[in-house]
Amino acid sequence: MPAAAIGDEQLCSRRSDETVEQKIVTTVELRADENFVRLHVEIDNHARDHRLRAHLTLPEPVASSDAECAFGVVSRDLEAEGGPGEFGLPTFVSRRFVDASNGSVGCAIIHDGLLEYEVLTDESGAGTELALTLLRATGYLSRAQAQLRPNPAGPLMPLTGAQMAGTIALDYAILPHRGDWQQAQLYSAADAFLVPLERARVKTESTPTIGDQSGLIVTGAEVAAVNRYRGELTVRVFNPTNEPSELCIITSQDRGDQKAVVVDFNEQVVDTFSQTRTLGPNEIITVRFSAS
Numbered sequence: 001m002p003a004a005a006i007g008d009e010q011l012c013s014r015r016s017d018e019t020v021e022q023k024i025v026t027t028v029e030l031r032a033d034e035n036f037v038r039l040h041v042e043i044d045n046h047a048r049d050h051r052l053r054a055h056l057t058l059p060e061p062v063a064s065s066d067a068e069c070a071f072g073v074v075s076r077d078l079e080a081e082g083g084p085g086e087f088g089l090p091t092f093v094s095r096r097f098v099d100a101s102n103g104s105v106g107c108a109i110i111h112d113g114l115l116e117y118e119v120l121t122d123e124s125g126a127g128t129e130l131a132l133t134l135l136r137a138t139g140y141l142s143r144a145q146a147q148l149r150p151n152p153a154g155p156l157m158p159l160t161g162a163q164m165a166g167t168i169a170l171d172y173a174i175l176p177h178r179g180d181w182q183q184a185q186l187y188s189a190a191d192a193f194l195v196p197l198e199r200a201r202v203k204t205e206s207t208p209t210i211g212d213q214s215g216l217i218v219t220g221a222e223v224a225a226v227n228r229y230r231g232e233l234t235v236r237v238f239n240p241t242n243e244p245s246e247l248c249i250i251t252s253q254d255r256g257d258q259k260a261v262v263v264d265f266n267e268q269v270v271d272t273f274s275q276t277r278t279l280g281p282n283e284i285i286t287v288r289f290s291a292s
Contacts, residue, residue, distance in 0.1 A: 005049035009156040010144050012049065020046040036110065036175035036189055043135055043168045052135040053118075056174060059105050061126035065119050066101070066181045067094035068190070071224065072240045072282050073181060078119055078127050086149045091118045091133070096190045099181040100130045106179075108186055110193045111172040132172060137164045182241060187222050215252040220245045221279055233289040234263075239279040247277045251289055259290040 001022050002015035023044040030037050043052065066075050082088025092098075098117045099108040109117070109132050116133035139162070142154035173193045177184035216226065221237035228234070239245045251258065262271040263286050273287050 001047055001050070003047055005139075009140055009142075009158070012143075022047055024052075034192065035177070036108075036173040036193065038173050038193070039171065041134060041170050041172075043170075045135060045137065045164055045166060045168055048137055048163045048165075049139055050135075050137050051133060053131045053133050054172075055120070056107060056109065056130045056132070058100050058107055058128055058130060059176065060102050061122070061124075061128055062100045062102050062106065062119065063127065064100075065092070065098060065117070065127070065130075067092060067098040067117070068096050068186070068240075069093075070095065071238045071284055078121055078125070085151070087147065089148075091116050093117075096194060097181075097186045098130070098132075099184065099186060100127060101177075101180050101184075103180055104178065106177055106181070106184070108175040108177065108181065108184055108189075109172055110175060110186070110190050112170065112194055114170060114172055134170060135164055135168060138162050187240070217250040218248070220247040224284070234286060235289070236284070236286045237279075238284040239282060242281045244281060245279045247279045247285075248275060249273075249287060250275065261288055262286065263288050 001019060003018040003020045004016045005012040006014050006016055025042045027040040028037060029040070041054075062078075064075055064077050066073050076092055078090065080088030080090040081092075093115045094111070094117055095115070097108055097110045100106055100119055101108075107130060109130060111132065114132055114134060116136070118131045118133075119127040120129040120131055122128045139159055141157040141159055141162075142152040144152045144156060173189075175184060175186070175189055216233075216235065218235070218237060221239050223235065223237055225236040226234070233251060235249060237247060237249070239247075249260075260273040260275075261269045262273050262277075264270050265286070267288075277285070279285065
């Protein structure tokens with residue numbers, strides 16, 4: 001592939017005639033009882049000023065995408081976002097997963113820090129491919145390209161580390177599914193892919209066999225944070241959907257009379273909590289359980 005772009009802080013005019021070899025090794029792994037395929041990619045990057053993407057052909061054309069963001073999922077049309085001061089580019093950002101579905105069938109990508117994606121369209125304007133940016137190598141913090149925006153996005157500063165030279169390892173997963181992102185249970189899939197299994201050692205001589213147990217059970221919402229301070233358990237949850245949901249939180253200390261309250265971000269009590277509660281669309285609440 002071309003070794004670099006030819007240009008300066010104003011504009012990249014063309015690619016160099018010099019070429020370099022780019023070695024990419026992808027390991028595909030399918031584990032028992034998982035509904036997604038894991039991919040581990042190692043890139044030996046010797047080129048500068050380029051973007052490398054993985055293109056995924058969608059099972060059916062789509063008209064939008066759904067991407068996880070902070071405390072929710074944002075739905076986007078295929079048109080590029082922009083405005084008076086910036087040319088619209090059809091690349092968007094996701095936190096841990098992005099899904100492209102027509103409501104009946106779709107495909108999602110779960111990733112570990114690969115934030116940029118784009119839904120590519122055919123001649124009719126329908127989305128037919130989901131592209132995930134694996135590598136973006138650049139030589140400047142910003143460029144003064146008038147066709148994209150009247151003013152630079154930042155200082156016209158040359159960079160070296162941002163060329164991402166050397167060996168780079170990254171991970172993502174592909175999850176084909178029926179229905180939309182909610183039916184695909186992408187929050188649970190993202191946790192399964194990204195959260196490692198923790199192990200604990202017990203003394204088998206004196207400890208009885210432990211069956212299936214849980215110190216915390218949350219249904220009807222996603223968990224954002226769990227913290228214990230001075231014996232009190234604090235759980236922050238949110239409803240990422242546009243519909244109300246029935247929240248239920250059960251702790252290992254709950255015997256039916258455990259005291260709990262809803263607190264704000266300043267830890268001030270705003271309401272009581274009795275194991276269940278209706279969460280509004282996109283609502284976030286923090287529940288604090290007493291030490292008793």
